[in-house]
Amino acid sequence: xxxxxxxxxxxxxxxxxxxxxxxxxxxxxxxxxxxxxxxxxxxxxxxxxxxxxxxxxxxxxxxxxxxxxxxxxxxxxxxxxxxxxxxxxxxxxxxxxxxxxxxxxxxxxxxxxxxxxxxxxxxxxxxxxxxxxxxxxxxxxxxxxxxxxxxxxxxxxxxxxxxxxxxxxxxxxxxxxxxxxxxxxxxxxxxxxxxxxxxxxxx
Amino acid sequence: xxxxxxxxxxxxxxxxxxxxxxxxxxxxxxxxxxxxxxxxxxxxxxxxxxxxxxxxxxxxxxxxxxxxxxxxxxxxxxxxxxxxxxxxxxxxxxxxxxxxxxxxxxxxxxxxxxxxxxxxxxxxxxxxxxxxxxxxxxxxxxxxxxxxxxxxxxxxxxxxxxxxxxxxxxxxxxxxxxxxxxxxxxxxxxxxxxxxxxxxxxxxxxxxxxxxxxxxxxxxxxxxxxxxxxxxxxxxxxxxxxxxxxxxxxxxxxxxxxxxxxxxxxxxxxxxxxxxxxxxxxxxxxxxxxxxxxxxxxxxxxxxxxxxxxxxxxxxxxxxxxxxxxxxxxxxxxxxxxxxxxxxxx
Numbered sequence: 370x371x372x373x374x375x376x377x378x379x380x381x382x383x384x385x386x387x388x389x390x391x392x393x394x395x396x397x398x399x400x401x402x403x404x405x406x407x408x409x410x411x412x413x414x415x416x417x418x419x420x421x422x423x424x425x426x427x428x429x430x431x432x433x434x435x436x437x438x439x440x441x442x443x444x445x446x447x448x449x450x451x452x453x454x455x456x457x458x459x460x461x462x463x464x465x466x467x468x469x470x471x472x473x474x475x476x477x478x479x480x481x482x483x484x485x486x487x488x489x490x491x492x493x494x495x496x497x498x499x500x501x502x503x504x505x506x507x508x509x510x511x512x513x514x515x516x517x518x519x520x521x522x523x524x525x526x527x528x529x530x531x532x533x534x535x536x537x538x539x540x541x542x543x544x545x546x547x548x549x550x551x552x553x554x555x556x557x558x559x560x561x562x563x564x565x566x567x568x569x570x571x572x
Numbered sequence: 573x574x575x576x577x578x579x580x581x582x583x584x585x586x587x588x589x590x591x592x593x594x595x596x597x598x599x600x601x602x603x604x605x606x607x608x609x610x611x612x613x614x615x616x617x618x619x620x621x622x623x624x625x626x627x628x629x630x631x632x633x634x635x636x637x638x639x640x641x642x643x644x645x646x647x648x649x650x651x652x653x654x655x656x657x658x659x660x661x662x663x664x665x666x667x668x669x670x671x672x673x674x675x676x677x678x679x680x681x682x683x684x685x686x687x688x689x690x691x692x693x694x695x696x697x698x699x700x701x702x703x704x705x706x707x708x709x710x711x712x713x714x715x716x717x718x719x720x721x722x723x724x725x726x727x728x729x730x731x732x733x734x735x736x737x738x739x740x741x742x743x744x745x746x747x748x749x750x751x752x753x754x755x756x757x758x759x760x761x762x763x764x765x766x767x768x769x770x771x772x773x774x775x776x777x778x779x780x781x782x783x784x785x786x787x788x789x790x791x792x793x794x795x796x797x798x799x800x801x802x803x804x805x806x807x808x809x810x811x812x813x814x815x816x817x818x819x820x821x822x823x824x825x826x827x828x829x830x831x832x833x834x835x836x837x838x839x840x841x842x843x844x845x846x847x848x849x850x851x852x853x854x855x856x857x858x859x860x861x862x863x864x865x866x867x868x869x870x871x872x873x874x875x876x877x878x879x880x881x882x883x884x885x886x887x888x889x890x891x892x893x894x895x896x897x898x899x900x901x902x903x904x905x906x907x908x909x910x911x912x913x914x915x916x917x918x
Binding site: 388389390393394395396397400401428430454487490491492493494495496497498499505508527530531534535538539542543544546547550551552554555557558559562564 | 577578579580582583584586587588590592593596600601604608611612713715722727773777779780781782783784785786787788790806807810
């Protein structure tokens with residue numbers, strides 16, 4: 370049985386991105402749930418409390434068994450619909466989401482998921498993806514070309530270093546959209562610079 | 573990864589200068605709430621009013637204090653988005669209200685700085701997106717400077733739509749800042765030596781950003797006769813893959829050595845790609861793999877003893893390449909080749 374937090378996250382991600390994109394792909398659900406988890410780390414949430422884990426795929430994208438199982442379950446119950454390979458909330462799913470979103474156990478994580486999905490307002494989703502691929506854990510997995518668990522001890526140090534600098538630079542913020550956009554813009558620039566240097570070497 | 577693999581100084585400067593934290597610093601949560609409403613509105617507006625064709629400034633604002641005035645003259649109240657789109661004639665100002673209606677003035681605000689002290693203000697001016705908060709102007713960084721607005725398009729669902737936009741919006745007039753680096757001369761008559769890597773990088777970057785977060789675009793590191801594929805485009809979870817081969821036509825030179833490629837090169841590229849698809853069919857397993865030839869066409873009709881006329885410079889603009897055999901017609905795994913004509917500047 371998937372963790373209820375994974376199921377809630379799927380519902381909220383589909384709900385919040387519906388207005389922006391309509392239906393979205395399963396890969397995007399994994400991406401935004403991973404971004405939500407990372408924003409949660411910035412917000413002081415222990416990784417172990419998130420409810421489910423992430424691994425890197427062979428292509429270097431984030432993937433969660435918990436999210437995948439939640440999607441499968443909710444498709445079978447009719448809360449999530451699929452058409453042309455894209456996912457969306459059914460009317461039943463919308464109604465169910467409205468019923469659970471007020472539960473206290475989801476209150477804190479909603480702040481992070483809203484910040485993650487709202488970042489799609491500030492930049493193209495392809496740029497968000499490029500940025501997340503540059504975060505320490507995924508970048509490390511890409512270099513080792515392994516399928517490994519993400520946000521492990523080794524990469525957490527680099528992540529915490531970035532978040533420490535970010536937190537000091539911004540001061541106290543109650544809207545996690547602010548650090549999310551700054552951090553994604555930073556990672557996006559880091560990705561651009563890395564590719565520019567690699568292209569110079571090749572040519 | 574170690575912390576020092578990143579330039580953390582960039583975090584500090586972005587936190588100081590980027591429009592989102594600047595708006596938050598001045599206005600707190602109400603400011604970012606208003607900002608999100610504007611960010612949600614802009615792609616919808618630009619979806620109906622192409623920013624490439626906008627002539628004049630457009631201001632969009634949300635008041636944080638209802639007592640502030642946008643303009644001494646009362647604006648036109650409009651209840652629907654369609655009515656607003658019909659009414660927009662730059663220069664103009666649009667106020668988004670919290671009840672979902674709009675006010676429009678066919679003029680810029682009386683005093684933008686004063687307005688920005690009590691409102692979140694966005695300005696589209698001269699292909700720049702600017703947010704003004706409490707007098708602070710923040711230009712929004714564009715991931716692709718060739719696009720008129722950072723908020724014009726956020727993603728293309730299909731590779732075909734993305735390639736069409738790339739062809740028309742970025743390559744035709746050499747708007748792409750990466751592709752600009754391929755030209756040897758400002759008139760865009762000749763290319764630099766070995767321009768392929770520039771073209772590949774230009775296409776790769778555009779597709780990475782605008783194809784959506786579920787699509788991956790990877791460059792191939794070995795590109796030669798037996799490995800003609802330049803880019804691989806994956807659709808995660810859908811197990812689809814498109815192999816893109818990039819060719820260029822025209823003249824490349826460093827002033828001494830000269831290379832000229834004609835339509836024959838495009839045809840041989842198609843053949844190479846088909847051979848590669850056949851050789852690698854077994855390895856693709858359950859993935860649906862297609863091949864696509866992309867041709868950057870920089871040909872000009874140079875004639876011995878004659879200066880290049882405007883007609884000759886544009887001679888190949890609408891001359892499509894015929895392929896024989898027509899692999900696109902006979903194979904389901906070979907897409908119609910795409911030709912991107914890059915105009916000269918004469």
